[in-house]
Amino acid sequence: MQQIDTLSRETSSKHIETENILEVSHLKKTFHIKQADGKKGLLRAVNDVSFTLKKGETFSLVGESGCGKSTLARTLLGLHPSDDGSKIIFKGEDITNMPRSKHKQFARQAQLIFQDPSACLNPRRTIRQILLEPFKIHKIKNGESKIGELLDLVGLGTRYLDMYPHEMSGGQKQRVGIARALALDPELIVCDEPVSALDVSIQAQVINLLEDLQKQLNLTYLFISHDLSVVHHISDRVGVMYLGEIVELTTRDKLYEETQHPYTKSLLSSIPETDGKSREKIILKGDVPSPSNPPAGCRFHTRCPSVMDICKKEAPDFIQTDNDHSVACHLFTK
Numbered sequence: 001m002q003q004i005d006t007l008s009r010e011t012s013s014k015h016i017e018t019e020n021i022l023e024v025s026h027l028k029k030t031f032h033i034k035q036a037d038g039k040k041g042l043l044r045a046v047n048d049v050s051f052t053l054k055k056g057e058t059f060s061l062v063g064e065s066g067c068g069k070s071t072l073a074r075t076l077l078g079l080h081p082s083d084d085g086s087k088i089i090f091k092g093e094d095i096t097n098m099p100r101s102k103h104k105q106f107a108r109q110a111q112l113i114f115q116d117p118s119a120c121l122n123p124r125r126t127i128r129q130i131l132l133e134p135f136k137i138h139k140i141k142n143g144e145s146k147i148g149e150l151l152d153l154v155g156l157g158t159r160y161l162d163m164y165p166h167e168m169s170g171g172q173k174q175r176v177g178i179a180r181a182l183a184l185d186p187e188l189i190v191c192d193e194p195v196s197a198l199d200v201s202i203q204a205q206v207i208n209l210l211e212d213l214q215k216q217l218n219l220t221y222l223f224i225s226h227d228l229s230v231v232h233h234i235s236d237r238v239g240v241m242y243l244g245e246i247v248e249l250t251t252r253d254k255l256y257e258e259t260q261h262p263y264t265k266s267l268l269s270s271i272p273e274t275d276g277k278s279r280e281k282i283i284l285k286g287d288v289p290s291p292s293n294p295p296a297g298c299r300f301h302t303r304c305p306s307v308m309d310i311c312k313k314e315a316p317d318f319i320q321t322d323n324d325h326s327v328a329c330h331l332f333t334k
Protein backbone atom coordinates (compact mmCIF):
# COMPACT_ATOMS: atom_id res chain seq x y z
CA MET A 1 0.00 0.00 0.00
CA GLN A 2 2.84 2.36 -0.94
CA GLN A 3 0.56 5.13 -2.21
CA ILE A 4 -1.30 5.36 1.07
CA ASP A 5 1.82 5.31 3.21
CA THR A 6 3.40 8.13 1.27
CA LEU A 7 0.35 10.40 1.52
CA SER A 8 0.70 13.24 3.95
CA ARG A 9 -1.21 12.81 7.16
CA GLU A 10 -2.62 16.18 8.15
CA THR A 11 -4.06 16.03 11.60
CA SER A 12 -4.00 19.74 12.34
CA SER A 13 -7.58 20.52 11.37
CA LYS A 14 -9.05 17.30 12.73
CA HIS A 15 -10.98 17.86 15.91
CA ILE A 16 -11.45 14.97 18.33
CA GLU A 17 -13.75 15.81 21.22
CA THR A 18 -13.51 14.33 24.71
CA GLU A 19 -17.17 13.35 24.56
CA ASN A 20 -18.03 9.75 23.59
CA ILE A 21 -20.41 9.52 20.65
CA LEU A 22 -20.73 5.73 21.05
CA GLU A 23 -20.29 3.39 24.02
CA VAL A 24 -20.44 -0.33 23.36
CA SER A 25 -20.32 -2.70 26.31
CA HIS A 26 -20.41 -6.48 26.50
CA LEU A 27 -21.70 -6.70 22.93
CA LYS A 28 -22.47 -10.28 21.95
CA LYS A 29 -23.99 -11.71 18.80
CA THR A 30 -24.83 -15.37 18.44
CA PHE A 31 -26.14 -16.94 15.24
CA HIS A 32 -28.17 -20.15 15.21
CA ILE A 33 -26.55 -22.32 12.58
CA LYS A 34 -26.83 -25.77 11.04
CA GLN A 35 -23.55 -27.67 11.48
CA ALA A 36 -21.89 -29.91 8.89
CA ASP A 37 -23.51 -33.00 10.52
CA GLY A 38 -26.96 -31.39 10.13
CA LYS A 39 -27.31 -30.70 13.86
CA LYS A 40 -28.27 -27.26 15.13
CA GLY A 41 -25.48 -25.22 16.71
CA LEU A 42 -24.56 -21.79 17.99
CA LEU A 43 -21.96 -19.51 16.50
CA ARG A 44 -20.86 -16.65 18.73
CA ALA A 45 -19.57 -14.24 16.08
CA VAL A 46 -19.03 -11.40 18.56
CA ASN A 47 -18.12 -12.33 22.14
CA ASP A 48 -18.29 -9.69 24.85
CA VAL A 49 -16.79 -6.73 23.04
CA SER A 50 -16.55 -3.31 24.70
CA PHE A 51 -15.15 -0.05 23.32
CA THR A 52 -15.97 3.63 22.97
CA LEU A 53 -15.78 6.09 20.11
CA LYS A 54 -14.93 9.74 20.61
CA LYS A 55 -16.64 12.29 18.42
CA GLY A 56 -14.39 13.14 15.46
CA GLU A 57 -12.00 10.19 15.74
CA THR A 58 -11.28 7.22 13.52
CA PHE A 59 -11.38 3.96 15.42
CA SER A 60 -10.37 0.95 13.37
CA LEU A 61 -11.12 -2.73 13.82
CA VAL A 62 -8.63 -5.15 12.30
CA GLY A 63 -8.43 -8.92 12.20
CA GLU A 64 -8.48 -11.89 9.86
CA SER A 65 -11.46 -12.84 7.73
CA GLY A 66 -14.30 -14.28 9.82
CA CYS A 67 -13.21 -12.72 13.14
CA GLY A 68 -16.53 -10.87 13.41
CA LYS A 69 -15.75 -7.33 12.21
CA SER A 70 -18.80 -6.95 9.94
CA THR A 71 -21.10 -8.70 12.40
CA LEU A 72 -19.98 -6.31 15.12
CA ALA A 73 -20.62 -3.32 12.83
CA ARG A 74 -24.02 -4.56 11.68
CA THR A 75 -25.09 -5.39 15.23
CA LEU A 76 -24.22 -1.99 16.59
CA LEU A 77 -26.08 -0.33 13.71
CA GLY A 78 -29.14 -2.39 14.65
CA LEU A 79 -29.08 -4.50 11.47
CA HIS A 80 -28.76 -7.65 13.63
CA PRO A 81 -30.33 -7.91 17.09
CA SER A 82 -27.68 -8.27 19.81
CA ASP A 83 -27.73 -10.94 22.54
CA ASP A 84 -29.03 -10.19 26.03
CA GLY A 85 -26.55 -8.34 28.20
CA SER A 86 -25.20 -6.18 25.34
CA LYS A 87 -25.41 -2.42 25.65
CA ILE A 88 -25.05 0.23 22.96
CA ILE A 89 -25.23 3.91 23.91
CA PHE A 90 -25.29 6.50 21.10
CA LYS A 91 -24.99 10.15 22.14
CA GLY A 92 -26.08 9.28 25.65
CA GLU A 93 -29.13 7.30 24.59
CA ASP A 94 -29.49 3.53 25.04
CA ILE A 95 -30.21 2.23 21.53
CA THR A 96 -29.72 -1.49 22.25
CA ASN A 97 -32.27 -3.49 20.24
CA MET A 98 -34.41 -0.38 19.86
CA PRO A 99 -37.86 -0.61 18.28
CA ARG A 100 -38.18 -0.07 14.49
CA SER A 101 -39.71 3.39 14.85
CA LYS A 102 -36.74 4.65 16.86
CA HIS A 103 -34.26 2.87 14.63
CA LYS A 104 -35.18 5.10 11.69
CA GLN A 105 -34.18 8.15 13.69
CA PHE A 106 -30.83 6.57 14.61
CA ALA A 107 -30.27 5.41 11.01
CA ARG A 108 -30.15 9.05 9.88
CA GLN A 109 -27.23 9.69 12.21
CA ALA A 110 -25.24 6.50 11.68
CA GLN A 111 -24.53 5.24 8.18
CA LEU A 112 -22.66 2.33 6.61
CA ILE A 113 -20.28 2.39 3.64
CA PHE A 114 -19.86 -1.06 2.11
CA GLN A 115 -16.90 -2.89 0.65
CA ASP A 116 -18.24 -3.50 -2.83
CA PRO A 117 -19.73 -0.39 -4.43
CA SER A 118 -21.08 -2.42 -7.39
CA ALA A 119 -23.11 -4.69 -5.12
CA CYS A 120 -24.72 -1.90 -3.11
CA LEU A 121 -25.85 0.41 -5.94
CA ASN A 122 -29.00 -0.69 -7.76
CA PRO A 123 -27.90 -1.18 -11.41
CA ARG A 124 -31.35 -0.17 -12.73
CA ARG A 125 -31.35 3.21 -11.02
CA THR A 126 -29.59 6.38 -12.11
CA ILE A 127 -27.24 8.11 -9.69
CA ARG A 128 -29.98 10.75 -9.20
CA GLN A 129 -32.49 8.06 -8.14
CA ILE A 130 -29.91 6.36 -5.91
CA LEU A 131 -29.07 9.60 -4.12
CA LEU A 132 -32.74 10.54 -3.71
CA GLU A 133 -33.56 7.22 -1.99
CA PRO A 134 -32.51 8.22 1.56
CA PHE A 135 -34.58 11.42 1.30
CA LYS A 136 -37.62 9.40 0.18
CA ILE A 137 -37.21 6.79 2.92
CA HIS A 138 -37.03 9.49 5.57
CA LYS A 139 -39.73 11.66 3.89
CA ILE A 140 -37.40 14.66 3.53
CA LYS A 141 -38.44 17.15 0.85
CA ASN A 142 -35.28 19.02 -0.24
CA GLY A 143 -33.54 15.97 -1.76
CA GLU A 144 -33.41 17.38 -5.34
CA SER A 145 -31.62 20.49 -4.15
CA LYS A 146 -29.06 18.49 -2.12
CA ILE A 147 -27.97 15.73 -4.48
CA GLY A 148 -25.82 18.00 -6.65
CA GLU A 149 -24.06 19.28 -3.54
CA LEU A 150 -23.45 15.71 -2.42
CA LEU A 151 -21.80 14.80 -5.71
CA ASP A 152 -19.60 17.91 -5.49
CA LEU A 153 -18.66 16.97 -1.94
CA VAL A 154 -17.29 13.59 -3.07
CA GLY A 155 -15.45 15.12 -6.04
CA LEU A 156 -17.78 13.93 -8.81
CA GLY A 157 -20.09 16.77 -9.92
CA THR A 158 -23.62 16.96 -11.31
CA ARG A 159 -22.78 15.55 -14.78
CA TYR A 160 -22.95 12.09 -13.20
CA LEU A 161 -26.56 12.49 -12.04
CA ASP A 162 -28.16 10.80 -15.04
CA MET A 163 -25.62 8.01 -15.40
CA TYR A 164 -26.11 4.41 -14.29
CA PRO A 165 -23.62 2.69 -11.97
CA HIS A 166 -22.28 0.48 -14.81
CA GLU A 167 -21.13 3.61 -16.64
CA MET A 168 -18.78 4.49 -13.77
CA SER A 169 -15.44 3.13 -12.51
CA GLY A 170 -15.13 1.32 -9.16
CA GLY A 171 -13.70 4.41 -7.49
CA GLN A 172 -16.49 6.63 -8.85
CA LYS A 173 -19.12 4.14 -7.66
CA GLN A 174 -17.57 4.14 -4.18
CA ARG A 175 -17.76 7.96 -4.22
CA VAL A 176 -21.50 7.63 -4.98
CA GLY A 177 -21.78 5.17 -2.06
CA ILE A 178 -20.09 7.75 0.17
CA ALA A 179 -22.37 10.54 -1.14
CA ARG A 180 -25.42 8.42 -0.36
CA ALA A 181 -24.13 7.73 3.16
CA LEU A 182 -23.68 11.49 3.68
CA ALA A 183 -27.13 12.44 2.34
CA LEU A 184 -28.83 12.86 5.70
CA ASP A 185 -25.91 14.55 7.51
CA PRO A 186 -24.86 11.60 9.68
CA GLU A 187 -22.40 11.95 12.57
CA LEU A 188 -21.08 8.38 12.64
CA ILE A 189 -20.03 6.41 9.57
CA VAL A 190 -19.12 2.75 9.68
CA CYS A 191 -16.75 2.05 6.79
CA ASP A 192 -16.67 -1.73 6.28
CA GLU A 193 -13.60 -2.45 4.12
CA PRO A 194 -14.42 0.63 1.99
CA VAL A 195 -11.39 0.35 -0.28
CA SER A 196 -10.53 -3.35 -0.42
CA ALA A 197 -12.43 -3.88 -3.69
CA LEU A 198 -10.59 -1.00 -5.40
CA ASP A 199 -7.29 -0.74 -7.30
CA VAL A 200 -4.40 0.32 -5.08
CA SER A 201 -4.04 3.76 -6.76
CA ILE A 202 -7.77 4.42 -6.34
CA GLN A 203 -7.67 3.22 -2.72
CA ALA A 204 -5.41 6.14 -1.80
CA GLN A 205 -7.79 8.66 -3.41
CA VAL A 206 -10.81 7.28 -1.59
CA ILE A 207 -8.94 7.20 1.74
CA ASN A 208 -7.92 10.84 1.17
CA LEU A 209 -11.52 11.74 0.40
CA LEU A 210 -12.73 10.05 3.61
CA GLU A 211 -10.13 11.98 5.60
CA ASP A 212 -11.07 15.30 3.99
CA LEU A 213 -14.77 14.69 4.59
CA GLN A 214 -14.08 13.82 8.21
CA LYS A 215 -12.37 17.15 8.81
CA GLN A 216 -14.93 19.13 6.83
CA LEU A 217 -18.01 17.55 8.41
CA ASN A 218 -16.58 16.51 11.82
CA LEU A 219 -17.46 12.86 11.18
CA THR A 220 -16.66 9.95 13.45
CA TYR A 221 -15.50 6.79 11.67
CA LEU A 222 -15.58 3.17 12.71
CA PHE A 223 -13.19 1.86 10.08
CA ILE A 224 -13.03 -1.86 9.38
CA SER A 225 -10.13 -3.36 7.49
CA HIS A 226 -7.79 -6.31 7.34
CA ASP A 227 -5.14 -4.09 5.71
CA LEU A 228 -2.77 -2.86 8.40
CA SER A 229 -1.12 -0.33 6.09
CA VAL A 230 -4.44 1.43 5.47
CA VAL A 231 -5.25 1.21 9.17
CA HIS A 232 -1.88 2.74 10.07
CA HIS A 233 -2.60 5.65 7.78
CA ILE A 234 -6.15 6.48 8.77
CA SER A 235 -6.63 5.53 12.45
CA ASP A 236 -6.46 7.39 15.71
CA ARG A 237 -7.05 4.22 17.74
CA VAL A 238 -7.24 0.56 16.78
CA GLY A 239 -8.92 -2.57 18.16
CA VAL A 240 -7.52 -5.94 17.09
CA MET A 241 -10.10 -8.72 16.85
CA TYR A 242 -9.55 -12.46 17.08
CA LEU A 243 -12.40 -15.00 16.95
CA GLY A 244 -15.10 -12.52 17.97
CA GLU A 245 -13.13 -10.74 20.71
CA ILE A 246 -11.03 -7.58 20.92
CA VAL A 247 -7.62 -8.78 22.12
CA GLU A 248 -5.74 -5.47 22.04
CA LEU A 249 -6.97 -1.88 21.93
CA THR A 250 -4.78 1.19 21.88
CA THR A 251 -3.72 4.28 19.98
CA ARG A 252 -2.47 3.86 16.43
CA ASP A 253 1.14 4.67 17.41
CA LYS A 254 1.23 2.37 20.44
CA LEU A 255 -0.25 -0.49 18.46
CA TYR A 256 2.53 -0.33 15.88
CA GLU A 257 5.40 0.68 18.19
CA GLU A 258 4.60 -0.89 21.57
CA THR A 259 2.72 -3.98 20.41
CA GLN A 260 1.70 -6.27 23.25
CA HIS A 261 -0.52 -9.15 22.08
CA PRO A 262 1.27 -12.02 20.25
CA TYR A 263 -1.57 -12.03 17.71
CA THR A 264 -1.09 -8.33 16.91
CA LYS A 265 2.66 -8.98 16.60
CA SER A 266 2.01 -11.71 14.05
CA LEU A 267 -0.38 -9.51 12.04
CA LEU A 268 2.13 -6.65 12.00
CA SER A 269 4.99 -8.94 11.02
CA SER A 270 3.22 -9.67 7.75
CA ILE A 271 3.17 -6.08 6.46
CA PRO A 272 6.00 -4.55 4.46
CA GLU A 273 8.21 -2.18 6.44
CA THR A 274 7.63 1.52 5.86
CA ASP A 275 9.52 2.95 8.82
CA GLY A 276 12.89 1.31 8.21
CA LYS A 277 12.49 -0.95 11.27
CA SER A 278 12.59 -4.63 10.55
CA ARG A 279 10.07 -6.84 12.30
CA GLU A 280 10.62 -10.50 12.96
CA LYS A 281 8.34 -12.53 10.67
CA ILE A 282 5.92 -14.60 12.72
CA ILE A 283 4.10 -17.35 10.85
CA LEU A 284 1.17 -18.61 12.91
CA LYS A 285 0.61 -22.35 13.01
CA GLY A 286 -2.75 -23.84 12.07
CA ASP A 287 -5.97 -22.27 10.81
CA VAL A 288 -8.30 -19.92 12.63
CA PRO A 289 -10.57 -22.18 14.75
CA SER A 290 -14.32 -22.06 14.08
CA PRO A 291 -16.25 -19.55 16.20
CA SER A 292 -18.91 -22.27 16.62
CA ASN A 293 -16.36 -24.34 18.55
CA PRO A 294 -13.74 -21.97 19.96
CA PRO A 295 -10.77 -23.30 21.96
CA ALA A 296 -11.09 -23.34 25.76
CA GLY A 297 -9.07 -20.81 27.75
CA CYS A 298 -7.52 -18.10 25.60
CA ARG A 299 -9.07 -18.41 22.15
CA PHE A 300 -5.67 -17.70 20.56
CA HIS A 301 -3.74 -20.36 22.49
CA THR A 302 -3.84 -23.00 19.72
CA ARG A 303 -1.81 -20.69 17.46
CA CYS A 304 0.12 -18.59 19.94
CA PRO A 305 3.94 -18.70 19.76
CA SER A 306 4.10 -17.72 23.47
CA VAL A 307 1.50 -20.20 24.77
CA MET A 308 1.72 -21.15 28.48
CA ASP A 309 -0.19 -23.76 30.50
CA ILE A 310 -2.63 -21.25 31.94
CA CYS A 311 -3.63 -20.12 28.43
CA LYS A 312 -5.18 -23.56 27.76
CA LYS A 313 -7.37 -23.37 30.86
CA GLU A 314 -8.29 -19.77 31.61
CA ALA A 315 -9.44 -16.99 29.33
CA PRO A 316 -7.36 -13.87 30.09
CA ASP A 317 -9.15 -10.75 31.31
CA PHE A 318 -9.04 -7.67 29.12
CA ILE A 319 -6.86 -5.44 31.27
CA GLN A 320 -5.44 -1.95 30.99
CA THR A 321 -1.63 -2.15 30.83
CA ASP A 322 -0.89 1.50 30.19
CA ASN A 323 -2.67 4.76 29.43
CA ASP A 324 -4.83 4.08 26.36
CA HIS A 325 -3.59 0.49 26.08
CA SER A 326 -5.56 -2.65 26.95
CA VAL A 327 -4.82 -6.27 26.17
CA ALA A 328 -6.27 -9.73 26.83
CA CYS A 329 -3.21 -11.95 27.28
CA HIS A 330 -1.79 -13.94 30.21
CA LEU A 331 1.69 -12.57 29.45
CA PHE A 332 0.40 -9.29 30.88
CA THR A 333 -1.68 -10.60 33.77
CA LYS A 334 0.95 -12.70 35.53
Ligand SMILES: Nc1ncnc2c1ncn2[C@@H]1O[C@H](COP(=O)(O)OP(=O)(O)OP(=O)(O)O)[C@@H](O)[C@H]1O
Nearest residue numbers: 031033043045064065066067068069070071072291
Ligand atom coordinates in the same frame (compact mmCIF):
# COMPACT_ATOMS: atom_id res chain seq x y z
N1 LIG B 1 -25.99 -14.30 9.12
C1 LIG B 1 -25.09 -15.16 9.60
N2 LIG B 1 -25.48 -16.43 10.00
C2 LIG B 1 -24.59 -17.31 10.52
N3 LIG B 1 -23.26 -17.04 10.65
C3 LIG B 1 -22.83 -15.82 10.27
C4 LIG B 1 -23.71 -14.82 9.72
N4 LIG B 1 -22.97 -13.71 9.44
C5 LIG B 1 -21.70 -14.00 9.79
N5 LIG B 1 -21.62 -15.26 10.29
C6 LIG B 1 -20.39 -15.92 10.80
O1 LIG B 1 -19.87 -15.08 11.81
C7 LIG B 1 -18.45 -15.07 11.77
C8 LIG B 1 -17.96 -13.64 11.60
O2 LIG B 1 -18.29 -13.21 10.29
P1 LIG B 1 -18.04 -11.71 9.80
O3 LIG B 1 -18.60 -11.58 8.43
O4 LIG B 1 -18.53 -10.77 10.83
O5 LIG B 1 -16.44 -11.64 9.76
P2 LIG B 1 -15.49 -10.52 9.17
O6 LIG B 1 -14.43 -10.28 10.20
O7 LIG B 1 -16.28 -9.35 8.72
O8 LIG B 1 -14.81 -11.26 7.94
P3 LIG B 1 -14.30 -10.66 6.51
O9 LIG B 1 -12.96 -10.00 6.80
O10 LIG B 1 -14.16 -11.86 5.66
O11 LIG B 1 -15.33 -9.67 6.03
C9 LIG B 1 -18.05 -15.99 10.63
O12 LIG B 1 -17.75 -17.26 11.17
C10 LIG B 1 -19.30 -16.03 9.77
O13 LIG B 1 -19.36 -17.27 9.08
Ligand SMILES: [Mg+2]
Nearest residue numbers: 069070071192
Ligand atom coordinates in the same frame (compact mmCIF):
# COMPACT_ATOMS: atom_id res chain seq x y z
MG1 LIG C 1 -16.56 -8.42 6.86
